[in-house]
Amino acid sequence: MTDSKRRRDIPGTTIFDGEQARKGYALNKMCYSFNSAENRAEFLRDEEAYCRRFGLNEPQRAAIRQRNVLDLLAAGGNVYYLAKFAGIFGLDVQDIGAQQTGMSKDAFKAKLAAAGT
């Protein structure tokens, strides 16, 4: 039995475990570099070169190109580092939430608010 088989299956949720951490290392390392404004600017100057420098694989590069959060997660991305990537484009966690759930941002915010009533 592998580790992943023993794991609890939580719908719509990826547990960022050792397997994901190995798979996503290069992608997460690139996103971690976006703590620096200089690196964010450099990424914007030449996105492909920046991805190459960090050794992203093809699925990771495609997901970066498409700004697709679910694909970035599937490629091993961790949301805390991905949030720094999203920050480059001024996207917040509600933009990301809306994209992942296929909703408009207003609908996503309304859903959040409804949970409080």
Next chain:
Amino acid sequence: MARIVGAITSTHVPALGRAIAQNLQQDPYWKPFFDGFPPVHDWLREVKPDVAVVFYNDHGLNFFLDKMPTFAVGAADEYSNADEGWGIPTLPPFRGDSALSWHLINALVEQEFDLTTCQEMLVDHAFTLPLKLLWPDDEVCPVRTVPVCINTVQFPLPSASRCFKLGQAIGQAVGSWDEDQRVVIIGTGGLSHQLEGKRAGFTNKAFDREFMASLTRDPTWATRYSIEELVELTGTQGVELLMWLAARAALPGKVREVQSNYHIPISNTAAGLMVLENK
């Protein structure tokens, strides 16, 4: 001897940084959250802590996946905030208390907690913003601090039971610190929320309410759950309730609730605030 004056537990979200910077405390969206704090400010003026031990989780400012400690304790005389990538204003450095840090480190390792010790440590919004919420009028945070960082980024995470024991050990260690100092314990994070995946936007009001009530009635209640059960019940970031558990566990014996506030949502988060003190 040092004395623990109580514990404060609060949500942290980056968006609070912007709300504070833009003075949105009375904005209808933010007001239900910020309105929880004035009674806490009154309490802090009364108990006058000298030092804060702060349980929080780093979100990829100080730690990356190259080295990911389960429990990390700051051992510096100053901690800096820095750019986290999304442009919220950086707060001025926080004073440390390396004497208390080393006292805690010595006591914890003696009790078989295998820690990472950090003489340099950047502190992110999870540390800085709750302190700003507690002392909003002070340019520089008026208490000295000891950051205690618990990994919630990369699984496996330490169990709820282990975090509770860490809190207990810190509480005992503070109690044996031979200095006439008043110490407040702070835990930041939670409550239920999930940022990623198709379940993004998940919150669980019923669970949060029960968890908050358990901190006075039955503090080990949440330790019955595995980490994965907690993720299922509270979301991938809701698991930050580990910081609340550790902070509560640092208070010896029975506690009473001084203040409590709960509001959904701020950002994607079910926001909670509690102040607990010994009876």
